[in-house]
Amino acid sequence: MSKRIEARGLTKRYGDKIAVDDLTFSVEPGRVTGFLGPNGAGKSTTMRLVLGLDSPTAGTVTVSGRRYADLVGPAHAVGALLDARAVHPGRTAANHLLAVAQTAGIGRKRVDEVLGEVGLANVAGRRAGTFSLGMSQRLGIAAALLGDPPVLMFDEPVNGLDPEGIRWIRTLMRDLAAEGRTVLVSSHLMSEMALTAQHLLVIGRGRLIADTDIEDFLRTHGTESVLVRSAEPDRLARLLRRAGADLESEVDALVVSRLTAREIGKLAAAEGIALSELHPRRGSLEDVFMALTNDAVEYGVPA
Template sequence: MIDVHELTKRYGDKTAVDRLSFTVQPGQVTGFLGPNGAGKSTTMRMIIGLDAPTSGTVTVGGRRYAEHAAPLQEIGTLLEARSVHPGRTAFAHLMALARTHGIPRSRVDEVIELAGLGSVAHKRAGAFSLGMGQRLGIAAALLGDPEIVMLDEPVNGLDPEGVLWVRQLLSGLAAEGRTVMLSSHLMSETALIADHLVIIGRGRLLANTTVDAFIENAGGRGVKVATAEGERLRLLLSGPDVTITSTTAEELVVSGLDSRQIGAIAVEHGVPLYELTPQTVSLEEAFMELTSDAVEYHSAPADTARRRAA
């Protein structure tokens, strides 16, 4: 378990993390999300003692990270995949880490195979592609067979097979009862992997909830209904709390009634339906709505950028 309590980090007059509190529970994958500049990297660095908090506390498995005699066996982390001496081979890098914790060579061989590095284990890391560097970083995080795993952008640079491998790996670790914390900008991938979400903006907590509850609370876009009797159905569904818009003569988008209610009304009045589909928001849309006021860097619209370039 990772327990963050009233964590604050200031750099001069800038507050990077502001009284942040949350808990990463075992047995699930927790997505740690936020816009650029939200304080995610600073928070993760404080979790493993690379940065000292201005105030507040953070514990890993019930202790501060620095109090663990063998931290690699408590929490495995990937914060920067390229933090490897370019002249060392993948095998040599992992063996150097293993020796600091009394980890046997057999475990090094295991994580090399687990990460798909067998064919490049004795090649220098400086020649690795971004994806292979990510695999080496994940292998290092898993080296101590830790109960807690914290990864920052683990699928960055991976091909589809690698992305699927990371997805299955993290889900498997959580299923074993381990604590998994994942930071990513890929909302579609986070939606597939994560069970729980911790979302921050400008260093403050914005949401701490399950993925399903977060999307549900963000609301939907109504229910899409297709029928040859669009105008008749519109009249049947109309009410003071119901909004109906049309995309075509045979398609309606209904807000204020759910699919079950719409279907029951249609059956009662003999209106045939060809489609009845809830139009839910995606994790990305819900995230963008929540963090719209917490984005530190705003891009110019594409047409504005083109005009400036001209």
């Protein structure tokens, strides 16, 4: 059976508002897929549709070839973290997981295993209501892992985590994908997605904007420039402008667009201009994402 999430023409309306608009995509196993979009883009609604928590107005979405409602032993097919605080505050971490496990026919041994995997073994007897947001995220991830599912979905999993925790979950996501699982991660932290995801789904106002490998995404939509430093910046600037370059100044350096590093080096060498630095740069994932989704932001800051 295919271990993937597949949406075909997926649409969800709430009255006259379209939250998800004719989405078609496939989340494949063996890689971390980052699910990106501005606030109100439809990411959480899409995840709820995958898990059968909402019903689509049109279209279909399946996990491993079946609608979530038709899965046999869904905890063993897909694990999800949508809301880290959706835990009874009076239950201990261990009892919360045990209650979830018992509904799926999972034994106590597995509860102890996942508590260890997420670093909560030492606080298993503490009430969940006393947990920080970061600890609650770990508990939610433990619940998602209980059934050892081949498909995993995480909505903003790094919220509240300290740097050690962020590195831990980044490694966990990649390890899960390396095991051949399908991993879908929604996040607003572009810098973290750049380190974690191998593939991207980008949506805005409910519609698909990009479905691509992260390197292709940056190469196709990003802008490249070259940082150049020289003891003769004015002379170098005149030379590069004559060659058709666009220039910006940056802390005793020039940022050059429309010429490659190789072209800049050849021009400078031909004129006898020594360069102390010649460094190609590409726009960050955050830069590219912001530019690409600028028209799809629902709640923008007035100019």
